[in-house]
Amino acid sequence: MRLAPHASGDLSESLSRLGLIGAAERVRITPLTGGVSSDISLVETEGARFCVKRALPRLKVAALWEAPVERNAAEAAWMRAVRRWLPHAVPEVLGEDRAAGLFAMEYLPPADFTLWKTELLTGQVDADFAALAGRNLGLIHARSAADPSLRVAFANDQTFEAIRIEPYLRATARAHPSLAGRFEALAGETLATKHALVHGDVSPKNILKGPHGPVFLDAECAWFGDPAFDLAFCLNHFLLKGARAGADKRRYLVAFSTLARAYLEGVEWESASELESRAAALLPALFLARVDGKSPVEYLTRDSEREAVRRCAAPLVARPPGKLGDVAEAWSAAA
Missing domain, CATH: 3.90.1200.10 (Aminoglycoside phosphotransferase (APH), C-terminal lobe)
Incomplete structure (x- = not known):
């Protein structure tokens, strides 16, 4: 499958730093819908599929609702902790860029989940x-x-x-x-x-x-x-x-x-x-x-x-x- 070039330079730079994509690798980044508190994207390379989650400072609801973006790091830490006790109860965290306020995790296909x-x-x-x-x-x-x-x-x-x-x-x-x-x-x-x-x-x-x-x-x-x-x-x-x-x-x-x-x-x-x-x-x-x-x-x-x-x-x-x-x-x- 031939993949389109990625559209987000900031995201690709983070993924490169994390070693999740190669510098010259072609990837497809597709925004996923459904969340109100974060931007979530599906990242597809020629050999892998995973999700990236970045917390938003203002939630996408009618009322004014702001929240610290540091919660992104807390979520990744929660998933790592729970994975020690119940390995199948959370997605695996693949990498985290705290400076950019995002982390990557395994993609769970809807056909199976x-x-x-x-x-x-x-x-x-x-x-x-x-x-x-x-x-x-x-x-x-x-x-x-x-x-x-x-x-x-x-x-x-x-x-x-x-x-x-x-x-x-x-x-x-x-x-x-x-x-x-x-x-x-x-x-x-x-x-x-x-x-x-x-x-x-x-x-x-x-x-x-x-x-x-x-x-x-x-x-x-x-x-x-x-x-x-x-x-x-x-x-x-x-x-x-x-x-x-x-x-x-x-x-x-x-x-x-x-x-x-x-x-x-x-x-x-x-x-x-x-x-x-x-x-x-x-x-x-x-x-x-x-x-x-x-x-x-x-x-x-x-x-x-x-x-x-x-x-x-x-x-x-x-x-x-x-x-x-x-x-x-x-x-x-x-x-």
Whole structure:
């Protein structure tokens, strides 16, 4: 196959420095779509295919949302750490240019790696896969909790504040002044809790179904902090998928319960009930944030869908439940 010359001089210079392309090698660079926080490109040479990811200082959303580009390095470091514990759970990092704010990673072909979000949106709810995702997420948290060096290596409070706490909790507090005190309390408790290495964006859009199980992508929010955030953030997407008009809530709630149970069974670094309590308090806040925060989900397009989320979530934010099952039960009973 004859490949077109590359279009980006800056990118090709970085790849040359990393030894990923030769000085005179012809390559094709194709921008990939789908991300709001980074530019991602597929790089094809005559002998290899890989992806390059570069973080953006301003995210591609309607609201003004800025974030430190240093998160690119944190993501590469998270992937390297996780690869030690679960080699098939993340793409391999092939090279990193911190000065340019980018890294290269292995390309995972869609024919072999299915996006979990796509399946869920079409009503394909695989509870066994949800259990495996929960179990592997718990293993990542457990292994990282046992490594004291990670607390310093991932002391990324400023980035986590900019990418998660402000757009999800503080922004939603501004939209719901009567709940502002609860949102601020959740923000403070989350930032103060330091137990494990947190991915920060555990979502079906960032999980592939691969030949060896779940593959986790997009760890730009990587931070040593509260693992309950990852659990709540992921479970939230089962609630959201069930909020669509005509969707069968019950099927998504089965996956919700299966993932939560598999995760909690692996909690060994702290009391599982204490972690569950924090996750149960965060979950309705994140549920509300995905309609009234800076990053609303794109598939809840009807006012009635968004209003249903508000009716269920707001009372649970005001009076936090102690169990994840309490949130699921409230959503199941919601009109």
